[in-house]
Amino acid sequence: MAIDRLKELRERVVNSLPRGVRVKNIDFEGPVLVIYVENPQELAESGDIVKRLAKDLRKRIIIRPDPKSLKPPEEAKEIILQIVPEDAQITSFFFDEENGEVIIEAEKPGVVIGKQGATLREIMKAVGWSPKVMRTPPIRSKTVENIRQFLLSAKEERKEILRRIGERIHRGTIYEEKWVRVTFLGGSREVGRSCYLLQTPESKILIDCGVNVSNIQHSPYLYVPEVQPLDSIDAVVITHAHLDHCGLVPILYKYGYKGPIYMTPPTRDLMVLLQLDFIEVAAREGTPTPYESSYIREALKHTIPLDYGVVTDISPDVRLTFYNAGHILGSAIAHFHIGEGLYNIAFTGDFKFERTRLFDRAETNFPRLEALIMEATYGGSQDFQPTRREAEEKLISIINETLKNGGKVLIPTFAVGRSQEVMIALEEAIRNKKLEEVTVYLDGMIHEATAIHTAYPEYLNASLRDLIFHHGINPFISESFVKVDSASKRQEVIEEESPSIILATSGMLNGGPVMEYFKRLAGDEKNTLIFVGYQAEGTLGRRIQKGWREVPFPSNGKREVVNVNMRIETVDGFSGHSDRKQLMSYVRALSSKPEKVITVHGDENKCVDLASSIYKTYRVETRAPYNLETVRFI
Structure with a gap:
């Protein structure tokens, strides 16, 4: 069926170009x-023809140069350097053979782009590669670079994976x-x-597949008949x-899943970082790991990154669109359009309906x-938090009191999200002499997670981008x-007499470098532990x-008691x-x-309380289901 559809599309494409x-x-x-053409520069000069074609065919379309028409990377690099003015300050090239793109990192991306994209078109004409310009990140991320190189090394395998996924998506409907x-x-x-498993007669979509951080043996119910066999699932979102x-x-690939994973580009990079750390910490602490690093790599081969607002077919009758969730870098509300206008359902994941130092508030505008x-994490009737300004003032006040007394401040944080929010608040307080x-000190994965944030400035809010790029x-x-990057440096930070602030993972004191700081600092009443998550x-x-x-505290295979003063x-x-x-405001603000x-995603009483309040206030049907329940929507 996919072959027939492809044949039909080929005729329409050739007639339209x-x-x-x-x-x-x-x-x-x-x-x-994907349309491979020998002379893509002809299309670059043809305005919005590709957009019109995509709208007409109702498909996402990418134009790629025929690999035979591309200049060898080293030769292409020299030609690009001759075309682009020196003051663009190009810092690196990455030739993405899978997509026929050359990623050009520069201190001044605008100079590489040229007036109305003129320089980009000149580059494409000269080298064949499709240029993609990015601002040089101020902190190099090993994770981002390693992922790029790994995907490049697996390009032939990925091509076959993507071809197979494409056939499955476009197989046509039956029921x-x-x-x-x-x-x-x-x-x-x-x-x-x-x-969660979203099902229609045609499709099975798995949304999220998480671990219980306080008990890693406590897994989702992946063995139930609806899910098995795992390769019957069309997509993981x-x-x-x-x-x-x-x-x-990664455990999905260990037990037979072979399909795609959809997420935003920053989520892909952060996911790999956190999964590798997860199994490394588990192995170090003698806890059985649910999968090996080879399955993280296998999952990575199957990733299909999507930016916010891009509508994508992921099965014969389901289209996916991601919207900003405001929770962490790349976090998304997953909106599913089912059938031809049949039904629309959205999963918020974790979301923040307030503008923060890093992100705009969660999106409320959906077509349907x-x-x-x-x-419903904070869905209880008494779960009201102070404003971000009040929180920052309280944080700075506690820190100042501790430093004045000669103590150290220990802040357990999650590497992704809370760390960067706290860092920005501390930096501004120090810059404005409020602190x-x-x-x-930054210990654990905080530095690397921050480097990934700098690689994706377009996912940060406009104020932060303005501060970085224009001020x-x-x-x-x-x-x-x-950065604390060794055990000896950690020891030095703990033993030094001068006051300091320490941000360390993990945020719930359930492993990671924060445990060593806590064990050594807990006994001194001059020190302060501040929870921010x-x-x-x-x-x-x-x-x-x-x-x-x-x-009780684990130490060298034994348990010792730590006194908390x-x-x-x-x-x-x-x-x-x-x-x-x-x-409550989010539900009210929804455009549809x-x-x-x-x-x-909340304790039982909070899920029930929030559901009840939404029903009473807005008169819409609500439920707080148990695990293993199935809810039919139509």
């Missing part, structure tokens, strides 16, 4: 129709009966192991990179929306921040938050989750009022 364009081949690669249902496989009336939403994706599945000059102030590279039930962080003053503080307001007021709202 200008006569001078020489089409070499047309094929499905994943969700995209006349229409229905939509969701089975809740994890993350219902609980926080952790988020996982990941809303964001936190482990409780993506930590078990019949059902919403939303988080005395003090060294802020020359980049909070991420302040001299106040010092959610502490899940069962974690050491939650126990300390509740007031435990003697905590340090000051313990919680500063709410830094969370990337919406509080009760924001959750849903008929059904389902609450998940």
